Amino acid sequence: MSVPSHRSGIPDHGRVPKYYAVKALILGEIAELGVGASLPPERDLATHYGVARSTVRQAISELVIEGRLAAQRGRGTFVAEPKLIHPLSLASYTESLRAMGHEPSRLVITAEEVPADDELAAALEIKPGAPVVHLERVLRADGEPIGLESTHLPAERFPTLLDGLDPSGSLYRYMQDELGVVWAEATERIETALASPREALLLQTNPALPMLLMLRISRDPSGTPIERVRSLYRGDRIGFEAHLTAKR
Structure with a gap:
């Protein structure tokens, strides 16, 4: 898994938590998918990024809190409308x-x-x-x-x-x-x-x-x-x- 090149949110010591790196990568996918598009399942994202599902879950949870993603029980996770x-x-x-x-x-x-x-x-x-x-x-x-x-x-x-x-x-x-x-x-x-x-x-x-x-x-x-x-x-x-x- 490659770490994003930008330093926004990255500590000065340079060690990036895995969930944060995944969060940044998902943000890049959100920009390409567009509003209303469905995010791949956690299992698929974990395999794609080579991390545990719990790491993907934490990244998605923060993006939901920030209003970038919307989670609908039984349906999945979608790219949210802008705030x-x-x-x-x-x-x-x-x-x-x-x-x-x-x-x-x-x-x-x-x-x-x-x-x-x-x-x-x-x-x-x-x-x-x-x-x-x-x-x-x-x-x-x-x-x-x-x-x-x-x-x-x-x-x-x-x-x-x-x-x-x-x-x-x-x-x-x-x-x-x-x-x-x-x-x-x-x-x-x-x-x-x-x-x-x-x-x-x-x-x-x-x-x-x-x-x-x-x-x-x-x-x-x-x-x-x-x-x-x-x-x-x-x-x-x-x-x-x-x-x-x-x-x-």
Whole structure:
């Protein structure tokens, strides 16, 4: 088995783990096969590269985690679609995806009023026990689930929200056009996380795969919180980018 000539990811001492060398070689095959093509069985790849099946399995597992391959139980492993790269902004999810040439949709899981616990009340600057509107929705791109979004809003401020909103549509667009809400700023934190069994089932993903957890508080021009949003995204299907400028 020949080791790839490039040094990306190769330690300075030059000793390359076998699985990493196999991973690099499989990446070369992926580029030739194209999206949707089936990868040869592990047994065949192990024979072809002259390594153990466990070595091939580890290489493929990392490529699945990175979103380069997609494993389907009972069917095999396939070259995955490129990741969807979503801009970090206060724009509507619907508008952002359509601008990138994808068709957005949402599957409504929960649309209800619940009392705010102490943590949620502090985030929204309301009294503990005050009613909040809770929307939980699976976010989809071209029919594929990519995220699970849980949004809480003060019910006292938005008492008619559940009466007029189509929960499968754009919350931002409805609040802007129908309720006159102005979005001024948001604080967003991004972490890595693992999905719970329930979340993995809703997102149709393996609970062992890493997820991107995003926590956001949005505010209006007066600084009053509008919403708290917890979004869990499939790390194998979506990435995020931000445009940064230097302070002057």
